Amino acid sequence: MKAMVLRKAGPAEEAPLQWEESAELVPGPGEVVIRVLATGVCRSNLHMVEGDWLPATPAFLPIIPGHEVVGLVTALGDGVRRVAVGDRVGVQPIWSTCGHCAYCLTGKENLCRQRQITGETRDGGYAESMLADAAYVYPVPDALSDVEAAPLFCPGITAYGSVKKARLSPGQKVAVLGVGGVGHMVIQMARLTGADVYAVTRSAVHQAVAEELGAVRSYSPDALPDATVDAAIVFAPSAAAVSEALRIIRPGGRVVLGVGETVGPMDIGDEKTVVGSVLGNRREMLEVLDLAAAGRLRSLTEPYPLAEANTALTDLKAGRVRARAVLVP
Numbered sequence: 001m002k003a004m005v006l007r008k009a010g011p012a013e014e015a016p017l018q019w020e021e022s023a024e025l026v027p028g029p030g031e032v033v034i035r036v037l038a039t040g041v042c043r044s045n046l047h048m049v050e051g052d053w054l055p056a057t058p059a060f061l062p063i064i065p066g067h068e069v070v071g072l073v074t075a076l077g078d079g080v081r082r083v084a085v086g087d088r089v090g091v092q093p094i095w096s097t098c099g100h101c102a103y104c105l106t107g108k109e110n111l112c113r114q115r116q117i118t119g120e121t122r123d124g125g126y127a128e129s130m131l132a133d134a135a136y137v138y139p140v141p142d143a144l145s146d147v148e149a150a151p152l153f154c155p156g157i158t159a160y161g162s163v164k165k166a167r168l169s170p171g172q173k174v175a176v177l178g179v180g181g182v183g184h185m186v187i188q189m190a191r192l193t194g195a196d197v198y199a200v201t202r203s204a205v206h207q208a209v210a211e212e213l214g215a216v217r218s219y220s221p222d223a224l225p226d227a228t229v230d231a232a233i234v235f236a237p238s239a240a241a242v243s244e245a246l247r248i249i250r251p252g253g254r255v256v257l258g259v260g261e262t263v264g265p266m267d268i269g270d271e272k273t274v275v276g277s278v279l280g281n282r283r284e285m286l287e288v289l290d291l292a293a294a295g296r297l298r299s300l301t302e303p304y305p306l307a308e309a310n311t312a313l314t315d316l317k318a319g320r321v322r323a324r325a326v327l328v329p
């Protein structure tokens with residue numbers, strides 16, 4: 001099988017991923033081989049490929065990135081009963097978890113310290129085929145195409161987890177800072193809670209996307225007045241966006257961070273809460289797929305050939321991707 005392989009990190013425009021022949025995959029016990037049909041291009045892939053997270057991530061080189069994958073099961077390892085050859089399934093960033101720690105036993109498996117991350121500690125989906133743990137693949141509803149389903153496995157579950165943590169109720173106001181691959185899904189899911197959604201983004205293209213998806217209004221940064229919303233959800237990768245979020249929430253309000261950023265000074269007299277959010281559990285992943293299959297959530301995608309992954313990453317870096325680039329082998 002062939003794959004886009006990272007041997008050495010470097011700027012996306014210098015094409016650090018190479019289209020190479022890679023070893024045929026043999027599933028271990030509890031594993032499956034998946035023939036990849038579509039893989040989303042995540043901003044975190046860009047960070048890893050460019051070396052922003054060295055030396056911790058990736059766990060090894062060469063590695064195959066990609067963690068929002070849809071494909072067909074082609075082979076089963078020993079003991080696999082949950083899925084069958086020919087099933088169309090998805091794989092998300094959590095490749096596996098330990099299954100028996102306090103987090104795993106209480107539905108917070110996304111926090112498991114033994115978690116394996118697809119495309120970072122295990123080879124991922126920028127490939128014609130990949131290995132997955134059968135306990136962490138999800139059936140893809142027939143109503144969804146390969147390309148539209150792929151981003152549900154990272155932006156979809158990421159957006160879902162962040163909106164849950166915002167604890168919205170009907171009639172409340174929420175600001176969404178950053179309208180990209182994740183933000184465009186956050187807007188839709190926040191609307192499903194009955195809250196009024198205000199999108200904050202510099203880009204005129206993204207402002208139009210936000211309003212198309214049901215945001216009440218969109219704003220440029222700095223344009224929303226102080227203390228106007230109950231919660232703010234931040235997917236814009238900047239410390240300025242975090243202080244913006246703290247400024248626009250009311251006293252007692254919540255800021256949900258979906259990106260790792262610096263949180264500046266906080267006035268404790270306002271009793272504001274800042275909470276981080278990462279993905280979600282397997283139950284929540286199934287809920288995301290149900291929402292999409294019912295037509296209540298859609299992903300906006302732009303397909304690229306798998307062998308042009310470097311171009312997709314370069315376009316993402318340059319802000320030329322409207323919502324989500326998806327690689328198709």
Ligand SMILES: [Zn+2]
Pocket residue numbers: 042043044067068093154155
């Ligand atoms: Zn991702």
Ligand SMILES: [Zn+2]
Pocket residue numbers: 097098099100101102103104109112113114
């Ligand atoms: Zn665990």
